[in-house]
Amino acid sequence: DQCAHLTRSKRKNCEPGEQLLIVGGSFGLREFTQIRYDAQHLKRTVIPECEKRIRFHLFSLWQKIKDEKFEDWKNIRGPRPWEDSKSFQYQHRDPEFSKNP
Numbered sequence: 001d002q003c004a005h006l007t008r009s010k011r012k013n014c015e016p017g018e019q020l021l022i023v024g025g026s027f028g029l030r031e032f033t034q035i036r037y038d039a040q041h042l043k044r045t046v047i048p049e050c051e052k053r054i055r056f057h058l059f060s061l062w063q064k065i066k067d068e069k070f071e072d073w074k075n076i077r078g079p080r081p082w083e084d085s086k087s088f089q090y091q092h093r094d095p096e097f098s099k100n101p
Helices: 002-012 016-043 048-066 085-093 095-099
Strands: none
Touching: none
8 A cells, every 4th residue: 555655745746847747748749750651642642643663664675575485594693892893703704704714
């Protein structure tokens, strides 16, 4: 009982500045989150003409890629941070260089 009495009395004895901070902070947080969601809605708004162009562009790219053969595909990795990028590029561009030790 004594512990419950102490916690109740601490809540009652809060200074007005602390109470204002707690209540005002909750309202401020609500406003900031609402602005965030409103801004996300504005970002997603797409002009219908632009959307048609984007869809057409993606469709034309798909048309180009779907008929290509990928049997001769060569996967080339980039240089690692500890490797010298110039010498790495030179090695992979010139196949004769990689054959010679």
